[in-house]
Amino acid sequence: MRIALYRLLAVLLPFSILEILCRQHIIKPLILPAPSRILFGLWSVIAKGTFNAAILKTLANVGLAIVLSIVVGIAAGAVIHRSRYLRALLEPLFSTYYAVPIYAFYPLFIVVFGLGDAPQVLIGFMLAVVSMIVSTLAGLDSVPAVLGKTARVMQLSPVKTLRSVTMPYAAPYLFTGVKLAVAYAFIGVIGAEFIMSGTGLGYEIRFAYDNLDNDVMYPLILLILVIAVAVNMILDHWDRALKSRRERG
Amino acid sequence: MMRRIIYAHPAPFFVVILLVLWQIVFWLVGPNALLPPLETGLYLARLLQTARFWGHIFETGAAFVIALAIAVVAGLATGLALGMNRTMAEAFEPFLLAGNSVPKIALYPIVLLIFGIGMPAKIAFGAIHGVVPVAIFTLTACNNVPPILLRAAATMRLKRWDMIRSVLLPAALPDIFSGIRIGFSLTLIGTILGEMFGSQRGLGYLLMTAIGLHNVHVIMSVTLLLVLVAATANALLLKQDRRLRNPGGSPQEPG
Numbered sequence: 001m002r003i004a005l006y007r008l009l010a011v012l013l014p015f016s017i018l019e020i021l022c023r024q025h026i027i028k029p030l031i032l033p034a035p036s037r038i039l040f041g042l043w044s045v046i047a048k049g050t051f052n053a054a055i056l057k058t059l060a061n062v063g064l065a066i067v068l069s070i071v072v073g074i075a076a077g078a079v080i081h082r083s084r085y086l087r088a089l090l091e092p093l094f095s096t097y098y099a100v101p102i103y104a105f106y107p108l109f110i111v112v113f114g115l116g117d118a119p120q121v122l123i124g125f126m127l128a129v130v131s132m133i134v135s136t137l138a139g140l141d142s143v144p145a146v147l148g149k150t151a152r153v154m155q156l157s158p159v160k161t162l163r164s165v166t167m168p169y170a171a172p173y174l175f176t177g178v179k180l181a182v183a184y185a186f187i188g189v190i191g192a193e194f195i196m197s198g199t200g201l202g203y204e205i206r207f208a209y210d211n212l213d214n215d216v217m218y219p220l221i222l223l224i225l226v227i228a229v230a231v232n233m234i235l236d237h238w239d240r241a242l243k244s245r246r247e248r249g
Numbered sequence: 250m251m252r253r254i255i256y257a258h259p260a261p262f263f264v265v266i267l268l269v270l271w272q273i274v275f276w277l278v279g280p281n282a283l284l285p286p287l288e289t290g291l292y293l294a295r296l297l298q299t300a301r302f303w304g305h306i307f308e309t310g311a312a313f314v315i316a317l318a319i320a321v322v323a324g325l326a327t328g329l330a331l332g333m334n335r336t337m338a339e340a341f342e343p344f345l346l347a348g349n350s351v352p353k354i355a356l357y358p359i360v361l362l363i364f365g366i367g368m369p370a371k372i373a374f375g376a377i378h379g380v381v382p383v384a385i386f387t388l389t390a391c392n393n394v395p396p397i398l399l400r401a402a403a404t405m406r407l408k409r410w411d412m413i414r415s416v417l418l419p420a421a422l423p424d425i426f427s428g429i430r431i432g433f434s435l436t437l438i439g440t441i442l443g444e445m446f447g448s449q450r451g452l453g454y455l456l457m458t459a460i461g462l463h464n465v466h467v468i469m470s471v472t473l474l475l476v477l478v479a480a481t482a483n484a485l486l487l488k489q490d491r492r493l494r495n496p497g498g499s500p501q502e503p504g
Binding site for chain 1: 256259260262263266278281282283336337339340341343344346347349350351352353354355356357358359361362363431433434437438441442445456459460463465468469471472475476479480482483484487
């Protein structure tokens with residue numbers, strides 16, 4: 001209860017301070033419109049539907065990047081897990097991957113794939129897939145070797161082994177991987193749209209910024225934050241529910 | 250024989266494979282889109298002999314160092330403040346985690362409107378990227394400190410600052426260092442991104458103008474330089490990271 005109160009305060013306090021500062025014109029509306037105005041703007045942007053195409057485009061690209069990275073990540077993780085050799089070879093890639101500015105490759109992707117959706121999806125996919133691979137590896141590592149042997153002794157079919165031995169152990173790790181993949185896909189796709197593209201939310205924000213159109217820019221930024229945080233919170237909630245069920249079961 | 254070499258030195262072997270792949274991709278897509286590895290290296294070497302290029306490097310470097318300092322100090326302070334108080338930690342950890350999943354690039358226009366085009370905007374953007382992981386890792390590190398150490402500190406009636414300095418920080422250092430390592434790379438990414446939009450100098454600016462002019466030579470060379478610097482720095486930090494986690498120095502299987 002007290003914690004909920006703290007959280008509420010942490011949201012409301014800065015908002016009200018900003019509101020007052022903006023209304024008093026201590027912060028100029030050219031820099032930041034009052035928060036209430038941004039909220040109202042968000043509502044009217046959604047109600048008018050001017051940006052529905054851009055929103056859908058972004059969500060579709062993010063969705064595609066997520067699905068691709070989960071499927072490819074789990075498959076690649078399973079393959080790499082089988083081969084100690086491959087794993088030793090790829091270990092340096094996993095440990096440095098997120099240190100490399102992936103966006104730096106975006107210009108190359110544009111040159112290679114053109115200015116369609118492919119470069120954005122690819123950036124989202126590239127950011128997301130490695131965390132999925134690493135999580136899959138960690139998940140498969142967590143299955144005790146003796147249980148794998150037991151399954152073989154009992155001559156379980158591969159599907160059955162997967163369902164009753166591998167998944168119960170690996171699932172929490174896979175879920176962590178999915179959570180990371182979702183966050184990275186959002187960051188990658190929107191970032192790519194922002195840097196250079198002709199469609200999507202990132203592009204619209206950039207366009208509004210270039211035109212000093214704060215009444216469009218701030219609501220759209222807020223929309224991205226709300227979507228990203230909401231998706232993250234839903235997955236987190238789900239994760240917790242699964243965990244507590246597992247502990248009780 | 251071959252296998253043993255790979256197990257002993259996976260990194261150089263991996264680099265060789267990457268170079269081969271690069272060359273193959275070049276043959277596939279043609280010289281309009283890519284440069285082959287050797288030519289990129291040579292062009293980078295040529296760039297590195299010009300004073301103007303070093304000017305860009307110093308500009309980016311200065312912005313990065315300041316941004317990293319801000320990110321580490323602010324991240325440590327936030328992480329410690331939350332980590333020393335259970336209620337605060339429980340109340341605000343979700344905010345940190347949410348902050349981690351937000352595409353911070355969307356905040357860029359705001360940073361630019363507040364700071365204007367130039368050095369402060371780049372620094373702010375770099376620091377925004379780096380501060381969250383440092384804070385999260387510091388918070389987790391504080392939660393993982395064995396409670397007995399804290400109780401011992403309380404029994405000895407250490408002052409709050411002494412407790413932080415001589416108990417909490419040393420015990421949490423390995424985890425905090427991992428956070429700083431990740432914060433390092435994210436700050437670099439943030440600084441470069443900042444330069445791509447709101448700057449007239451620096452490597453990010455160079456990259457952005459090269460995209461506009463479709464100058465594949467510059468795009469490839471700058472990308473190569475960034476990847477080399479980031480990968481090398483990360484490898485060094487990772488080595489230190491492992492040393493902190495395993496102070497005895499006995500070789501241990503990773504994972």
